[in-house]
Every structure is written in C-alpha cells, then in structure tokens.
Amino acid sequence: MRTTEEKFERVKASRNELEAFLRINGISKARFSRILDVCEITADRYIAEPVKLRYIHIKKIANFTNLNTKEIVDLNEYDFES
Secondary structure: OOOHHHHHHHHHOOOOHHHHHHHHOOOOHHHHHHHHOOOHHHHHHHHHOHHHOOHHHHHHHHHHHOOOHHHHHHHHHHHHHO
16 A cells, blocks of 8 residues: 555656546546546546547546536646646
C-alpha cells in the first residue's frame, strides 16, 4: 500500500487535471476504460488529451463520480488555458 507521500507525488506527476482527478479518486486506467465502455488504449488517449472526450463520456464520468457534467468539463478548461 502506498504512503500518503507517495500518493501525493503521483498526483503531482499527473499530466493534466483529468489524470490527477482519476488518481485522487483511485480510478485506474482499466477502470476508467470500463466506465467509458472503451478499450484501454482509447482510455489512455482520453487521459493524455482530455479535450478529445465526447459529451457521452463526460456524462458517464459525471454519473460514476456523482458530479455534474459542468464539474467534469471544468477539469479540462484549466488545461485549455495552458
């Protein structure tokens, strides 16, 4: 089991807000692909470039995490500004 410090370092090493969000919530790439109903390669592409997420996928993430779609979209808006 990872220590809190190791978990924090993994979150800090995230490529973008979506990846950090998934790590904070303990959602692996395999689980993320099952949530979206896509293959793991596609899920990895979405994690690397969240702007490629379709609305249906954003809605699935929102439903799974009990958030609204606006909150999921806001994760990506931060990355647009970079």
